[in-house]
Amino acid sequence: MLDPTGQLHRQPHLDRFRLETTADGSQTFFSSEFNQLFHSHFGAHQEADAKFVQVTRLAKRAARRSHLTLIDICYGLGYNTAAALTAIWQANPQCRVHWYGLEADRDVPRAAIAANLLNPWPDTVRQMLTDLADAETLDRDTIQARLLIGDARQTITQLCRAHIQADAIFLDPFAPPDCPQLWSVEFLTNVARCLASDGYLATYSCAAAVRSALIAAGLQIGSTPPIGRNTHGTAARWTPDSLTPLDRRAREHLHTRAAVPYRDPDGTDTADSPPPPPPRGTGAIAPRTHNPLEKTLATAARCPCDR
Numbered sequence: 025m026l027d028p029t030g031q032l033h034r035q036p037h038l039d040r041f042r043l044e045t046t047a048d049g050s051q052t053f054f055s056s057e058f059n060q061l062f063h064s065h066f067g068a069h070q071e072a073d074a075k076f077v078q079v080t081r082l083a084k085r086a087a088r089r090s091h092l093t094l095i096d097i098c099y100g101l102g103y104n105t106a107a108a109l110t111a112i113w114q115a116n117p118q119c120r121v122h123w124y125g126l127e128a129d130r131d132v133p134r135a136a137i138a139a140n141l142l143n144p145w146p147d148t149v150r151q152m153l154t155d156l157a158d159a160e161t162l163d164r165d166t167i168q169a170r171l172l173i174g175d176a177r178q179t180i181t182q183l184c185r186a187h188i189q190a191d192a193i194f195l196d197p198f199a200p201p202d203c204p205q206l207w208s209v210e211f212l213t214n215v216a217r218c219l220a221s222d223g224y225l226a227t228y229s230c231a232a233a234v235r236s237a238l239i240a241a242g243l244q245i246g247s248t249p250p251i252g253r254n255t256h257g258t259a260a261r262w263t264p265d266s267l268t269p270l271d272r273r274a275r276e277h278l279h280t281r282a283a284v285p286y287r288d289p290d291g292t293d294t295a296d297s298p299p300p301p302p303p304r305g306t307g308a309i310a311p312r313t314h315n316p317l318e319k320t321l322a323t324a325a326r327c328p329c330d331r
């Protein structure tokens with residue numbers, strides 16, 4: 025962008041994100057804060073489509089529905105939503121979408137647009153998401169959208185209070201070891217409260233601790249197809265129908281220490297929070313966890329599905 029004197033005007037938010045090309049040729053950002061890509065290195069576009077849009081069966085349901093409600097947790101560059109809106113309106117151009125996006129950093133979608141990363145999607149979708157990144161709200165005939173900027177642990181409670189019931193929820197935080205606060209039983213219980221009785225939740229993660237937290241939130245879980253040589257993702261619903269059962273190895277994994285879910289009772293814990301103090305007067309060494317069946321956010325372990 026040129027300023028009135030003809031000088032290149034630097035866009036500071038762009039400097040924070042390094043562009044990387046993934047195996048399907050699509051680009052994504054690398055986050056130096058979380059030290060990982062925003063999408064799978066096997067393919068950013070492929071991941072949006074295969075692990076989120078197809079798993080939540082949006083095109084099929086759009087074809088027979090006049091409206092759909094969608095929650096995109098960790099909106100980021102907007103790829104999952106761009107792929108979802110494209111699929112919905114290809115199936116039914118009249119389908120009205122009620123959309124809620126949760127994102128901590130408003131610079132991410134703005135930087136994606138400034139880098140032309142939404143160009144591969146249809147012009148109507150790209151233009152809507154450009155307006156959304158700018159105004160954080162959108163009211164059109166086919167879409168009502170609200171981008172809620174802040175910690176998703178807080179913004180999800182707004183959706184719970186408003187009794188939003190989503191047909192599809194995309195759960196796409198950074199990997200559990202780097203962002204455990206968005207994979208805790210407490211957070212996922214609030215997320216589950218926003219899932220309609222026949223809705224689908226999709227995530228790229230197959231971590232046992234994530235799957236057990238979804239089960240603790242009351243949901244049934246299934247596995248979703250891998251992309252590239254990557255691991256399977258996870259789908260969750262209130263009922264097991266239409267879910268692909270986990271294979272024997274994944275089921276056994278749910279009975280190991282790796283499956284102990286993260287706990288964040290106050291919704292304020294961080295990955296590097298100190299462990300809780302020992303009981304008074306015992307002189308005991310503080311345990312890393314509140315109780316042997318719970319993990320604090322500081323105890324996250326890596327899984328092959330992490331990016």
Ligand SMILES: C[S@@+](CC[C@H](N)C(=O)[O-])C[C@H]1O[C@@H](n2cnc3c(N)ncnc32)[C@H](O)[C@@H]1O
Pocket residue numbers: 061062063072097098099100101102103104105126127128129132174175176177196197198203205206
């Ligand atoms: C893996 S990226 C999401 C990619 C995105 N779904 C897409 O399709 O482009 C994770 C996103 O989570 C956001 N994030 C990190 N911590 C968060 C928090 N506590 N609450 C809400 N968003 C958060 C980051 O800013 C980042 O944009």
